[in-house]
Structure formats: C-alpha cells, structure tokens
Amino acid sequence: MKHIYLLLFTALAVTIFSSCTKELDLDEETLLLLEKQEKLERLDELFYLAFKEPVRAETEYNQFVRDELITETQNFLLNNEVNNSYTFTKLAIQLNLDHHKIAGGYNQTTLFEIYKTMYEVDLSNRTLWGSIPEQVKSGEQLELFEKKMKEIKAFHQDQIALFMAQNKTDESLTNKTWVGMGFAYKPDFSAFYSINFNFVLHDDKSWDYEDFFFMPAIPKTGALAGAQEEKDLDKDDLLSPLKYAVYDDRIFFHFHIRNNYNYEDQSGKLERVWNYEYKYELREGQLLLTEPRILNYMFPVLHSIDHDGEDYKKNYLEAFIGFDQGFTLSIQ
Template identity: 60%
Template sequence: MKYFKIIFILGLVGIFNPSCTKELDLDDDTQLKIEKQGKLEKLDLLFDLAFNDPEKAEVDFENFLQTELITETQNFLSDPDVNNKYTLTKLAIQLNVDHSKALASLDKKSLFNIYKKMYEVDLSNRTLWGSIPEQLKQGEQLKKFEAKMTEIGDSYKKVIAEFKEKSQVDAAITEIDWWGGIFAYKPDFSKFYSGSFSFKLNKDKSWDYDSFFFIPAIPKIGALAGAQEEKEFNPELLLSPLQYEVYGDRIFFHFHIKNNYDYESQSGKLERVWNYEYKYVLKDGTLVLSEPRILNYMFPALISIGYDDPVFKTNYLEPFMGFEKDIVLSAM
C-alpha cells in the first residue's frame, strides 16, 4: 500500500508537470487542416483590411502569397477552399485600391470625363463581381463587397450632382427653337446617315425634344463591341428626364434609356446610356456645334470616341460621316 501511494503521487506529478508530458504527434492530414484553417483566417483578416486600408492590404496580401500560401514544400492555392477565399480577397483589394486611385485622379472640370470614369469604374466593378467564385456568392463578405460597389457608384453620382449644382445656364441659347440637319454617307454609298436636330433649351436645364441625331458610336479598331446606333429614339424610354449642361464653351447632353429588348422579335436594346459633348458658339444668329465627343455604355460594352481621339479620323472617314465638320442649327 505504501508503494502504491508513491506510484500514484508520481503519476499525478507526471500529469500536471508539463516538463514530463510528451508532445502530441499529429498526422500529416491533421497538421495540414490546421495550417489550412490558419490561411483561411488570415485571408479573412486581409479581406476586412481591404476596406479599411486598401494600400496596406495590397502589400500584406502580396507578402502573404509569397511567404505563406506558396512555399517550397506546399502550395495552399491548390486547395479549392483556400483558392476561392484567395480570389475573393484579391478582388476585394482590387475593388478598393482601384476606387481610391480613380477618385483621386478624377477630372472634375468636364462632365463628360466624369461620366466616362464612372462608367469605366462600373464596368470594372461589375466584372470583378462576376469573377467571384460561385461558392462565395453568398454570406456577409459578399454583402460587404456589394455594399462597397454601391458606395463607389454613389460617390460618382455625388460628384455629378455637385458639378450640376455649380454649372451655369447660358441665357443666350435658351428659350429658342433650334433646328438643323446632318447628312453623311459611306464612300461606296452603301450606307447613308440623315438626321435632324430640333429642340429648345430651357432655363432650368431641361429641354424640349423634337428630334436629336445620335451620332453612331464606332469603337476603336479591335474592340469587342461593334458600332452602336440609336434609331427611332422615343423619349418615353428614358429612365431620367432630359437635361443638358453648359460648362465653359461646352454643351453636354445625357440620355439614359431603359431596356426595350424583345427576345421574341430580337429587336430593341438593353439598358444603355448615350452622352454627347459639343463645343458650341453663337454665330450670326445660329448655334454652331463642333468637336463632338461620344460616349455609349451598354454593359458590358463601353465606347468612348471623339474629335480628340487619334482614331476618330480613321473610324469616321471623310465623307463617311463628316462629323468633324460643324453642325449649324438655325433659330426657328
């Protein structure tokens, strides 16, 4: 009995004394699972950091990739769960970093340029969203990603609203019925363009529409999207009221048109936006429009071209369009 007590006491000492315990041996699969969980948790932290400090998140993410996700003995990106989380985190960082850079470099002097940047950002962000793995298109992280997309879109809408609030009206061109026509054709006479302008600009920046020729948006050579035209435009299709803006010697027209595509007849088009900017001047009682810039956005196609684009003369060959020439509108 005496020896039994001694053995029992020694046993207790062995249990509670760490120096006497033997480390737990983990098999390779268990060890790998523990390491994998650590990588997933780190990616979650980097995902959150992307929304608070995107520049730091970008640096930390690259270091994490090179030092922990891919090592000499292990490539954790070969695991589907880690790879999906890696992709989502990378997209979140790009979403936030791109927004920070784009907003900082935004040209706020031209409404045309503001809209162009907004559409470029929207196209990029929607493409990023489409790249999110299907397995992760649910849950709180997706909601956070989508909320940031909405926030980014709202930031551009705010800039546009502030621009419009500050812009002035040129009384000399308002409350007058302006009318004029345009005619152009391909060199081989295979296609003709004939359009008219007939409208009145109001002092509240609205305008009364009778006709407005949508100069076709012809993309740069090699673009995925083909030329876009707006035929038989109906103001009832507008998603926002007709408005114009004047800034400096430029006049800007904006058209946001609803989806009127009919799948059975395969006619109409998806939701789209047309923006036109012209240099304008009053000359001998006429309103002269020149130096056109054209912006057409119908996701996922964005076409931006104008007089200042090197390929403008290539795409709008004389006398194919003749849109480099002035458009002269007379007062009726």
C-alpha cells in the same frame, strides 16, 4: 523456446511501430488542416482590412501569398476552399484600391470625363463581381462587397451633381427652339444618316426635343463590339429626366435608356447610355456644334470617341461626307 520468444517480441515491435506510424500520419493530417484553417482566417482578416485600409491590405496580402500560401513544401492554393478565399480577397482589395486611387486624385474638369470615369469604374467593378467564385458568392462578405459597389457608384453620381450645380446655363441658348437638318453618307452610299435636330433648352438645365441626331459610335477596328446606333428612341424608354450642361465653350447631352430588348423578335437593346459633348458657338443667330465627343456604354462595352483621335478622323471625317463641318442650327 528462445526462438518462440524472439518471434513474439519481433511481432510486438512491428505492431507497435505500425501503430505509431498511423498516429504520426494522423497528426500530420491534423496539422495540415490546422494550417489550412489559419490561412483561411488570415485571408478573412485581409478581406475586411481591404475595406478600411486598401493600401495596407494589398501589401500584407502580397507578402502573405508569397511567404505562407506558397512555400517550398506546400501550395495551399491547390485546396479549393483556400483558393476561393484567396480569389475573393484579391477582388475585394482591387475594388477598394481602385476607388482609393481615383477618389484620392479626382481632378476631372468636364462632365464628359466625369461620366467616362464613372462608366470605366462601373465596367471594372461589375467585372470584378462576376469573377467572384460561385462557392463564396453569398453571405456577409458578398453583402459587404456589393455595398461598396453601391457606395462607389454614389460617389461618382455625387461628382456629377456637384458639377451640374457649379455650372450655370447660357441664357443666349435657353427658351429657344433650335432646329437643323443635314445628311452624312459614305461615298459608295453603303451608309447614310439623316441628321435632324429640334430641341429646346430650359433655364433649369432640363430640355426637350422633337428630334435629336444620335451620332453613331464607330470604334476602332478590332474593338470588342462594332458600331452602335440609336434609332427611333421612344421617350418612354428614358430612365432619367433629360438634362444638359454648359461649361466653358462646351454643351453636354445625356441619355439613359432602359433595357428594351425583345427576345422574341430580337429587337431593341439592353440598358445603355449615350453622352454627347460639343463645342458650341453662337454666330449671327445660329448655333454651331463642332468637335464632338461621344460616349456609348452598354455593359460590357464602352465606346469613347474623341474628335481629336485618329479613329474619329478615319471612321468619320475620311469615311463620310457630311461630318466634317459639324452641325448648324437655327432658331425656329
């Protein structure tokens, strides 16, 4: 009889112990869920902080990742929900921090550099947007992210407008029809360009043209995309009125062209911009355009060509006959 009681007591003890073990496991699982929720809430806090104090947000974010998201016993980034929030917060900090640094030390002194900075920022921001995990690409946080992108774009457009307002036209250039023509070609005739200019600059910084030579953007070997050209541009494809600027001894032309790509016959191109800056000199009634700088931006490719660069020397001056003397225009 004693043996029966002993067996019953043992069975009861095992049952109680098993029950406690299951409750303990459940508590650990609940604790883990609570910890995960805390991490998500903290990441949300850091996300919104990025739009107010990006430097502080970056510091606290790095510390949070190091001390709390990845520990000796737990890696919360293995959880998809936490990882997505971690990534989105990181992108938000980068978006705001980059703008904070640029806006805080903005010192571009030419329209060429202002546009170049704007294109670089646009390329970076659109790349950040594209990196947002699809699972969180909606809702209030996405709206805030996209709103900031628009604000950053407006900031750079304001810099352009301010620069244009502060610089006057050169009366010796305006209200005249400037024409010029020439040729540039490779010695083996594998490439040939007909150079034609025919334009009028107006006092209000608008201008019009019958012909304008779109000097090709030829990047260095191994670039993301090859040489870009613009041929037979229809003025109806321009997305903004033609404007020019004169500053110091430079003249600047800007073209913003709509997406006119035809998927059926694969003609045309995506939305793009061309910017040209030349050193100009008036000499005996002629207009000399030298020392070109070229910007061609068609997301996700940005070509920046500078007459001082080795790539310009190699791809233009050494590769072609006809680019070395610049362009000479006369009054019609």
